[in-house]
Amino acid sequence: MRTLDAIALILVIIGALNWGLIGFFNFDLVAMIFGTMSSFTRVIYALVGIAGLYAFSFFGRDRDRDVNRDRHDVK
Template structure:
């Protein structure tokens, strides 16, 4: 599960950086790389959205100590 968590976190960070660029500089990095609402950019947006929904599960996990053991 840790690999899936890392992938989800990376996608969420990519989404956050893209939204930050849009908010601060009115620059959409995904659209500039892959084209405005091209099929590939829509896939990127969908993956980032799914990763964000999956990342919500991070809040519900019970961590019992600082060593990262999961109960």
């Protein structure tokens, strides 16, 4: 699962950087590289969205890891 986590994180970072460029400079890097709403651009946007949804699972896993670590420290 670590590979999937890394891919999701990279896609979320790409999405965040693209949204930052749009917000600050009105510049859509993904659309510039792959064309405005071409099929490939839509696939990139969809993958970034799915990665963002998957990234929600990071919160639960981090909390579970901390709880397990605390249990081992008590002994």
